Amino acid sequence: MTEPAFEPVIGLEIHAQLLTDTKIFCGCSTRFGAAPNAHVCPVCLGLPGALPVLNRRAVELGIRAALALGCTVQARSVFARKNYFYPDLPKGYQISQYEHPLATGGEVRYAQDDGDHAVRIIRAHLEEDAGKSLHAGGGDHTHLDFNRSGVPLIEIVTHPDLRSPSEAAVFFTRLRGILTTVGVNDGNMEEGSLRCDANVSIRPAGETALGVKVEVKNLNSFRYLQRALEYEIDRQTETVRAGRQVEQETRLWDTAASRTVSMRSKEDAHDYRYFPEPDLPPVEVSEAWVAEVRSALPELPEARKQRLAREYGLSDGEAAQLADSDASTRYFEAAAAASGNARVAANWVMGEVARRLNADGDDIDSVGVSPDALGRLIRLVDAGAVSGSAAKTVFERMYGTGREAGEIVEAEGLAQIGDEERLLEVVTRVIADNDDAVSRFRGGNQGSLGFLVGQVMRATGGRANPKLVNALLRRSLSGGP
Ligand code: ADP
Ligand code: MG
Ligand code: ZN
Numbered sequence: 211m212t213e214p215a216f217e218p219v220i221g222l223e224i225h226a227q228l229l230t231d232t233k234i235f236c237g238c239s240t241r242f243g244a245a246p247n248a249h250v251c252p253v254c255l256g257l258p259g260a261l262p263v264l265n266r267r268a269v270e271l272g273i274r275a276a277l278a279l280g281c282t283v284q285a286r287s288v289f290a291r292k293n294y295f296y297p298d299l300p301k302g303y304q305i306s307q308y309e310h311p312l313a314t315g316g317e318v319r320y321a322q323d324d325g326d327h328a329v330r331i332i333r334a335h336l337e338e339d340a341g342k343s344l345h346a347g348g349g350d351h352t353h354l355d356f357n358r359s360g361v362p363l364i365e366i367v368t369h370p371d372l373r374s375p376s377e378a379a380v381f382f383t384r385l386r387g388i389l390t391t392v393g394v395n396d397g398n399m400e401e402g403s404l405r406c407d408a409n410v411s412i413r414p415a416g417e418t419a420l421g422v423k424v425e426v427k428n429l430n431s432f433r434y435l436q437r438a439l440e441y442e443i444d445r446q447t448e449t450v451r452a453g454r455q456v457e458q459e460t461r462l463w464d465t466a467a468s469r470t471v472s473m474r475s476k477e478d479a480h481d482y483r484y485f486p487e488p489d490l491p492p493v494e495v496s497e498a499w500v501a502e503v504r505s506a507l508p509e510l511p512e513a514r515k516q517r518l519a520r521e522y523g524l525s526d527g528e529a530a531q532l533a534d535s536d537a538s539t540r541y542f543e544a545a546a547a548a549s550g551n552a553r554v555a556a557n558w559v560m561g562e563v564a565r566r567l568n569a570d571g572d573d574i575d576s577v578g579v580s581p582d583a584l585g586r587l588i589r590l591v592d593a594g595a596v597s598g599s600a601a602k603t604v605f606e607r608m609y610g611t612g613r614e615a616g617e618i619v620e621a622e623g624l625a626q627i628g629d630e631e632r633l634l635e636v637v638t639r640v641i642a643d644n645d646d647a648v649s650r651f652r653g654g655n656q657g658s659l660g661f662l663v664g665q666v667m668r669a670t671g672g673r674a675n676p677k678l679v680n681a682l683l684r685r686s687l688s689g690g691p
Pocket of ligand 1: 219220221222223367368369370371409410411420421422423
């Protein structure tokens with residue numbers, strides 16, 4: 211009997227911390243890493259009688275995020291109390307938006323090697339974060355840190371438009387790219403500034419109705435998102451194949467055990483008893499404000515990628531890599547301009563520059579060679595003053611030292627050898643020392659010419675002009691034994 215194939219259906223709820231200096235309803239600092247409970251006041255501790263006052267900057271960043279996701283910002287949105295009890299929620303309710311969110315109905319589109327993708331956004335709303343429970347003493351007591359309490363978040367809810375764990379992970383990286391590019395979020399998932407809840411169900415291939423979904427809470431890395439979804443899809447598929455039904459529930463990703471575990475089932479689902487927050491007026495956003503925020507939006511990653519591909523003649527994959535962040539785009543474009551050779555500049559940025567950054571565990575913000583300096587090195591190569599392989603040595607010497615390419619070439623004798631007489635000497639020696647390769651070449655094996663070129667390059671420390679070496683070798687070898 212053939213088993214029916216199942217199709218996964220995935221929708222994400224993403225929480226992103228808005229980059230304000232102060233919390234959403236009080237003046238406490240949002241800075242990460244302070245001593246526990248260093249940034250608290252009666253408002254964010256939820257003391258009776260303390261009144262929230264909305265942070266205008268949080269609304270502005272929320273509008274910016276919403277516009278970057280193609281959402282429609284609502285002229286009027288309303289804060290509500292979402293009531294539940296939890297130790298890290300001292301008020302007994304979270305202030306969030308429910309019936310009337312800040313923004314609705316957007317879409318994120320992006321191109322991939324496997325085709326074009328579009329993920330629709332249902333809504334984006336503002337809310338406050340809760341505090342943090344720190345379990346200690348092997349689980350026998352818990353500490354509470356309220357520094358996070360009242361930090362502004364935007365929650366972004368997608369339609370269930372994603373169809374595989376890897377697609378979900380890629381979408382999440384795209385979303386992160388958008389939010390960081392427009393400067394509303396720092397993208398720091400380790401510190402919890404960006405996290406996501408993944409909703410997933412399966413259905414028989416070809417079915418259009420949605421299956422029963424499971425929500426996996428609080429995934430704070432692309433990898434965990436993907437692995438939790440893979441695990442959950444397998445678990446649901448096995449459940450259905452065993453003739454049982456998937457239960458609607460909320461689960462957690464257990465990193466150590468690499469599996470999802472049940473947190474609560476539908477039976478104990480919360481009734482949050484939402485009602486409008488009486489201490490805050492509705493949020494009014496004028497068209498003029500929306501227009502002002504829109505006009506200040508920077509180029510978004512997907513548009514930037516397409517522009518790089520078009521303007522510099524790069525492949526889709528290359529453009530995507532260079533458009534990965536603001537900083538890498540800026541670096542590449544500056545190097546392309548300084549070198550007058552975008553093609554080669556792209557190779558350097560994706561090659562040596564990326565390799566060095568990787569090796570050092572650095573990112574392009576702290577790169578050790580300025581794009582202008584790299585541009586001048588590329589010009590030396592293009593002018594024939596340095597060979598491509600010697601240029602890599604020059605680059606290493608430049609890195610982090612502030613030294614100039616031209617100066618290094620001169621001081622370290624790295625100039626390209628384009629002197630025919632000098633090279634001919636080396637070529638003659640290499641031919642004499644490599645009988646085997648020489649006879650193979652004469653026997654018609656073109657590949658052994660590459661070997662001989664390599665020997666000449668090696669003998670000159672990579673400084674020989676490869677074109678000239680090629681020509682000299684061919685000439686010498688065709689001259690008979
Ligand atoms: P809830 O009321 O349980 O919060 P929502 O309808 O608000 O559910 O949807 C929450 C998230 O779950 C959204 O991202 C949505 O796309 C996703 N979702 C809803 N139904 C399904 C389903 N059957 N399978 C997968 N994801 C779903
Ligand atoms: Mg929901
Ligand atoms: Zn406070």
